[in-house]
Amino acid sequence: MFSLNEMPSTTALFSAYASFTASMMLVRSMADQLIPHPLRSYLTSALHYLFTPLSSNLTIVIDEKCGMTSNQVYNAAEVYLRTKISPSTQRLRVSKTQRQKNITVTIHKDEEINDKFDNFLLKWRFLCTESEHRQERRSFELTFHKKFKEQVLESYLPYVLLRAKEIKESDKVVKIYNRARPYYSDEEGQGDWGSINLEHPSTFDTLAMDPDLKKTIKDDLDRFVRRRDFYKKVGKAWKRGYLLYGPPGTGKSSLIAAMANYLKFDIYDLELSSIYSDSELRWILLSTANRSILVIEDIDCSVEMQDRENQNQHDPDSHTKLTLSSLLNFIDGLWSSCGDERIIVFTTNHKEKLDPALLRPGRMDVHINMSYCSGNGFKILASNYLGIHDHCQNQLYEEVQGLIDSTEVTPAEVAEELMKSDDADVALEGLARFLKRKKIEENTVKDKGGDQIEVQEAKRLKT
Numbered sequence: 001m002f003s004l005n006e007m008p009s010t011t012a013l014f015s016a017y018a019s020f021t022a023s024m025m026l027v028r029s030m031a032d033q034l035i036p037h038p039l040r041s042y043l044t045s046a047l048h049y050l051f052t053p054l055s056s057n058l059t060i061v062i063d064e065k066c067g068m069t070s071n072q073v074y075n076a077a078e079v080y081l082r083t084k085i086s087p088s089t090q091r092l093r094v095s096k097t098q099r100q101k102n103i104t105v106t107i108h109k110d111e112e113i114n115d116k117f118d119n120f121l122l123k124w125r126f127l128c129t130e131s132e133h134r135q136e137r138r139s140f141e142l143t144f145h146k147k148f149k150e151q152v153l154e155s156y157l158p159y160v161l162l163r164a165k166e167i168k169e170s171d172k173v174v175k176i177y178n179r180a181r182p183y184y185s186d187e188e189g190q191g192d193w194g195s196i197n198l199e200h201p202s203t204f205d206t207l208a209m210d211p212d213l214k215k216t217i218k219d220d221l222d223r224f225v226r227r228r229d230f231y232k233k234v235g236k237a238w239k240r241g242y243l244l245y246g247p248p249g250t251g252k253s254s255l256i257a258a259m260a261n262y263l264k265f266d267i268y269d270l271e272l273s274s275i276y277s278d279s280e281l282r283w284i285l286l287s288t289a290n291r292s293i294l295v296i297e298d299i300d301c302s303v304e305m306q307d308r309e310n311q312n313q314h315d316p317d318s319h320t321k322l323t324l325s326s327l328l329n330f331i332d333g334l335w336s337s338c339g340d341e342r343i344i345v346f347t348t349n350h351k352e353k354l355d356p357a358l359l360r361p362g363r364m365d366v367h368i369n370m371s372y373c374s375g376n377g378f379k380i381l382a383s384n385y386l387g388i389h390d391h392c393q394n395q396l397y398e399e400v401q402g403l404i405d406s407t408e409v410t411p412a413e414v415a416e417e418l419m420k421s422d423d424a425d426v427a428l429e430g431l432a433r434f435l436k437r438k439k440i441e442e443n444t445v446k447d448k449g450g451d452q453i454e455v456q457e458a459k460r461l462k463t
Ligand SMILES: Nc1ncnc2c1ncn2[C@@H]1O[C@H](COP(=O)(O)OP(=O)(O)OP(=O)(O)O)[C@@H](O)[C@H]1O
Pocket: 206, 207, 208, 209, 246, 247, 248, 249, 250, 251, 252, 253, 254, 255, 348, 349, 370, 410, 411, 412, 413, 415
């Protein structure tokens, strides 16, 4: 272990370097006019070498660019060091892009940051110089004792990369891309997709769903994002398909938003009705980014697509029409092999109407039945909407829970009733009335032409 104080020359070097740099600038401006460029750069590097003392420290230079492309280590260092800024730092830079939730604070040039890893210390320094073409060249210098070289390369820098990824993800604003929306994406390379921030507040905590099913989905997502190497090993594209089915208002779209918020993946909302050819579909799918969820809602309404497929046999323009089979081919083939970490979600209100090709084993990896609200689901809604919990010992609460378990009511309907009053008792009374009415209606439908008194009873409750 050594301390930064033992770094023999850092502070002294800095002032020496500062005066050296000042005199160099003066000399340089004179030399600019007198000495030709190749000789000038030779002299500069020779002087630099003479003035740099030998030390027990090693310095790694991390440039912003590797040729034309950006250097991931540099980007990671920039993000990581934001969390390490100390009160002694004197100059900072702030920025914020549309993709970020918070203002970003980074260090200004020539500022230093100390860090500690395992049992040794490291010093970061941010440099920004102007190249001969008057372009800014940014880099970090990482200085530490020579004997920690292996640890820095094998453990510390991978750690910095990992931490930066985590920090970036927690700061990321999830976006929803839609081709029908006005085009105001601020990013390049997004094809025809326009984007807005996903403001959907749905999370796994707010979803009224069977707790075991919720856990299964979360575990499935976690496993999926962890398994890059597994997918590579077995030669499968790194993608996962989910089919969400159930009546309207059971939370299919809310679950998609919860998945996106959980994984911090952007959503691409694909409306099949607006796509007219395979080539258009190919272009659209290829212009979606990795780590995203591609959503095709109400796939059963694309039954029309199958009809189109049949019509195509008589249609001279058939090669320009979009077919269900081409969509499925994209999912299985071409597109999936050039994208990573893709999730595809189909939703439907009528699973039974779907083309069997879509339900074939291996096509959609997970089928999730989004069903009517259960007593457990109600607990979550009551807690979200009214702030009440089952341990409140409220008689009305228990009655409502029982009614929900025995009625086909969607979470959307329950939520709507709960929003009608801020007063928990009033809201629960309203919900109880609503559920009784619904139960009677259900029974009446089941027993058509049955007892008219029940219908009247339902009408009375409506008022
Ligand atoms: N399981 C749920 N948990 C919490 N809120 C829900 C749930 N299901 C529905 N809701 C509420 O009802 C609203 C409508 O639900 P959502 O749009 O997710 O249903 P859907 O199943 O996608 O319906 P559709 O089939 O009509 O598209 C949501 O904004 C939310 O407020």
